[in-house]
Amino acid sequence: MTVADALNPPKGECRQCWYHAHARDAHRHLAPRQDCPACVAHMGGRHPDSMIVR
Template sequence: MPGKDTPPGECPQCWQHAHDRRAHRHLRPREDCPQCVEHLRNGCPYIVPKQKTRRR
């Protein structure tokens, strides 16, 4: 599913499902997305890299 690049520190699946309408268009009205429900129950399966901080 093409879309914007995931920013550092964000889960790629969570980001795409939150910002790309195509992720949920196959669902009926008021139907839950199985991938999102699994994320809510089990947490994010990705090791998310944090953005490097710059020190002056």
């Protein structure tokens, strides 16, 4: 998947979650086995409505 694909999620998907799942650079700053705070904040379907692609 390209960076452009990672920046253009399909309808119904969270922009942040899609990017973090498909862009290699999203988690480069983390240490091995370190949780991403942004991903943890969205676990369990806790996505702000403004981040969902309509």
